[in-house]
Amino acid sequence: MPVKTMRDAINEALHQAMAADDSVFVIGEDVAGCMGSNGKPGSVGGVFGVTTGIYDKFGPLRCVDTPISESAIVGAAAGAALVGMRPVAEIMFADFVGVCMDQLVNQMGKFRYMFGGKTTCPAVIRFAAGGGFSAAAQHSQSMYQVMTSFPGLKVVIPSNAYDAKGLMLQAIAEDDPVLFFEPKALYQESCEVPDEMYTIPFGKAAILREGDDCTVVAFGQMVGRAAAAIDALAEEGITCDLIDPRTSSPLDTATILESVEATGRLVVVDESPPRCGLTADIAGLAADRAFHALKGPIKQVCAPHSPTPFAPELEAAYLPSVEKIIAAIRGTMS
């Protein structure tokens, strides 16, 4: 099977979805690039390269480049979706949810409910999320944990190229608004990705390791680190389930609870700060619904309660490391 980066896998999903369905289009800043300039329009394809080639293939009507106006971009996507289009908007850094939050949360996410179920809003909004690039406090946040708290929005966090393609094709097929958070540290990571179109259902976790001693749930960029931690411990005979929920909303609670029932222990890993985040969310779930199976404290491994620092040394200390995950697993077992 061909090996592709996450960037290329998402790009392929966009190309295929647009070829298959006229109502799909992309919109955002520099999704074409070079508009109005002496350069060739379309030669950028998004600052992360995810919309490469779309302008050339589908033209300006379906590769809609915009000024820096994120509220208008999300609003335009929402409005187009209300009349039956399937826009895929790019908002670049996830940190920029701040400049379009109302359109995401109070508009797009609430239409269906507040209008009594009489509309759908099949818009996908893409973000590049997370740390690892010394991009400091305003360009490193994950933000998906915040967006998970809003009913009406679905939230996707792929951890590998294969999932990213299938989840993107599913996101575009969904009739609900979907926020798609691409861990930017993983754009260049690759794995086998089929050329055909395929979808991965929302709310269905991937079980990436199976073990007896502890359940580890991890999101996005942290899935790889959690796997490394688990593999290291396996050498000592400690074995863990590793669960990648893939979508934080809807969340596959059944898979998580089943695993915790079996192992009796839970460690949750995410790169977001600790308060009201996904690690607490899943810890709270298990502390209620798998309580009687629990054999040790539920450990959360996440960033500290600080913004993201700039210096590489600081950011390395900020993000959850393999060592910290190992310590947490040991912590719940002792």
Added chain:
Amino acid sequence: MPVKTMRDAINEALHQAMAADDSVFVIGEDVAGCMGSNGKPGSVGGVFGVTTGIYDKFGPLRCVDTPISESAIVGAAAGAALVGMRPVAEIMFADFVGVCMDQLVNQMGKFRYMFGGKTTCPAVIRFAAGGGFSAAAQHSQSMYQVMTSFPGLKVVIPSNAYDAKGLMLQAIAEDDPVLFFEPKALYQESCEVPDEMYTIPFGKAAILREGDDCTVVAFGQMVGRAAAAIDALAEEGITCDLIDPRTSSPLDTATILESVEATGRLVVVDESPPRCGLTADIAGLAADRAFHALKGPIKQVCAPHSPTPFAPELEAAYLPSVEKIIAAIRGTMS
């Protein structure tokens, strides 16, 4: 001691702080009211009446009425605070954090950290939060749970008039940015409130009931309902600690954990939807750090994963009720 409503208590705090310190001013939409009109400027005092009389007393330079431009309002507060003023901005409904999120989260909340601790940003931003008025999906949210997730912001949720005054005076004295969420259902609720200035420290919970069987933690509007639930159960001989954290950030983890260590059971009550909220946050805290004391599952009582509905019957079913809190306490005990 004189009895005052929460509205009047906060208003009194603002008057007193402004009289005591020239650098304090208020800013927001209709905080004076009637600007540019044939009516008398200042005759509104905010749509909830919280800034009543401030224009008359302190004039237009310290009661700054604005157009509908929430990002500019928060930005202006942040900028004034950076140069040593102590603004208190009103953003009306908490739902409107969506239209000024970047200024709250990526600007105000991050200045201190990303500038290496070399500045303070003593701005207070006030919101009217929560449900109970059939105000539907865009005018009923609590939002404080979302804001709690951002390092750099302090978050206050008073549950009574006495606390509201003391917490507001503390908020204005703080050198960090403070988001002050006033449960709008409580504006008309009253209790004894001293005429003098006094402060209530942040990060210090109030213990409102003491008991042996269960710890109940509740926020804002839910504190009263939790108290009613506890009082009802007391008649059957079930007794509970009731903890009102008053500030969700910083959170008084010590008081909560101590209580859970003693009772072995925990119910957390908040009116926000369930995902990544304060109920999960506190459940996660206890499931780690008070795990060995736990005798039953940690129960969360919160709104369902839906936006707030309009019809009174629906909203009554949406918000946590005394009955649901009682059921949760019984649930963790059985």
Added chain:
Amino acid sequence: MTLPRETLLRAYRQMKTIREFEERAHAEIMNGQIPGFTHLYTGQEANAVGVCEHLSDADTIISTHRGHGHCIAKGADVIGMMKELWGSSEGLCKGKGGSMHVADFERGILGANGIVAGGPPISVGSALAAKIRGNTNVAVSFSGDGSVNQGTCFEAMNLAVVLQVPAIFVIENNYYSEHTNISYAVGCDDLKARTEAFGFPVFVADGADFFAVYEAAGKAIEHARAGKGPAGVFAEQGRYHGHFVGDPQHYRGAGELDDLRKNHDCLKNFRARMQETGELASEELDAVDAEVMALIDRAVAEAKAAPRPTPEQVEQDVYITYGA
């Protein structure tokens, strides 16, 4: 301007329906019958009708917190609307939206919206869809004089110009945003010039005069349908009630409300013009009045009797339910 009799009759009927809907809603709110926050449109009827008379179901509108008039003008079912105000499960939004979130997608109504200037960007999206699909639909956003200082409104205007989409920005200037006069909230002296500087024409009309609004909106919509990009309409007319029901209206000058009702009434103006031109007889208009009164009576009666929502409905309609 001469319009076909049916247009005249329908326009009058729509304005009268809005007027009576609002006045009755007002009375029922005072009776404690209607929950929540309600913002009445009375006085501004000609704005909505003057615009929507140019639109078909394939064109869209997006509305505001003061949305009843827009929805009626665009053809929303009045009885379903009244039921929605009551919070019935038979309301247009099943009692989940209420006054601030009335919508009717079959009529191209993308919803009343409780966030000031929340609508314009969304409307640009609907206009963009028309452009991508290559049809001649237009997308109208209504928003108030208070909305024009909100970032989203500016962003939407510029984006519409950049993309050259058929978005119509209807700014309803009723002189106040809540308790603040436009002369304070808009810093510049000439809002029309500030808006036109974004790169599209704005047509101004007396919002008490159906024919003036109809004409201005016609020009704007024609411009947009012809593929010339966005356009604006400013309709200037005060509201007869407070910002919300219960507003003490300290911002009003002496006699302001009396003057509005007396000298700035689209229904009176319409009748006067018909009398002048003889296009419609006053008996014909009386007959419309009677029909409208009956309709609103029926709407209130049905709303009062309509079924209430049940608790299990709280968690429905958040997401699509996919077939098992």
Added chain:
Amino acid sequence: MTLPRETLLRAYRQMKTIREFEERAHAEIMNGQIPGFTHLYTGQEANAVGVCEHLSDADTIISTHRGHGHCIAKGADVIGMMKELWGSSEGLCKGKGGSMHVADFERGILGANGIVAGGPPISVGSALAAKIRGNTNVAVSFSGDGSVNQGTCFEAMNLAVVLQVPAIFVIENNYYSEHTNISYAVGCDDLKARTEAFGFPVFVADGADFFAVYEAAGKAIEHARAGKGPAGVFAEQGRYHGHFVGDPQHYRGAGELDDLRKNHDCLKNFRARMQETGELASEELDAVDAEVMALIDRAVAEAKAAPRPTPEQVEQDVYITYGA
């Protein structure tokens, strides 16, 4: 315009310092020495210096992602800045901010800012503080041609007019926002007119000409200091590098960069003018050059040798630590 010798010497020194700081930063980024995303100001030096020469430490500026030039012009410690780019704990922001968040509050620098148009509202707040306190300080926000379509920028402009505060909006038009030309992103034909329509004067200058910017900024700042409300400055001048270091710059026309460096260079222009007027001898300028080179050499050497932050610093500086 004739300026005092000290002003001329200082202005030249500041521009040269920015140029060398940026070119050296560029080289060190290519060497892999500087982490993160860096946006270079080279070419636009006269904008920052032409504005900041009018300001004292009591006036504030707020900057952008492309902030080094503004900070140097406003007097930030160059060595502390270089250390910050390196992420040292001795950097101006202790290594927590980096290139995008350089700040120096003692010099009235409210920080570089990574959010496009994040700065203007904040600057209005600083201007408001001046008005409340009754002093004559002004607050300058720098932002790019890409920032002018962002809602916050419009809101800030209107609010500044409404409140009549001494806010100066300096819009640096380097023709591109990332990879998009201003002719695409700004829908209207005349951005100056669109901006002035908000209700304040805008002064336009060739950003390759220190004297032109100095004059335009002088008018704007004088207007604001005199209590006449906000004002704008448009400085037009291309950047010599890509949007960020590593940008392939597909948007450039053939010869565009060469032309910029050759025909639009504030340092060359400054020298030519001095030669013409005889106000400063070229040896004097050469001496400045040498001093600047030495300063930048020293800054780089110190930054390389500066202490690195330690893990426990991650959780410091989030909140004020109140005395126990």
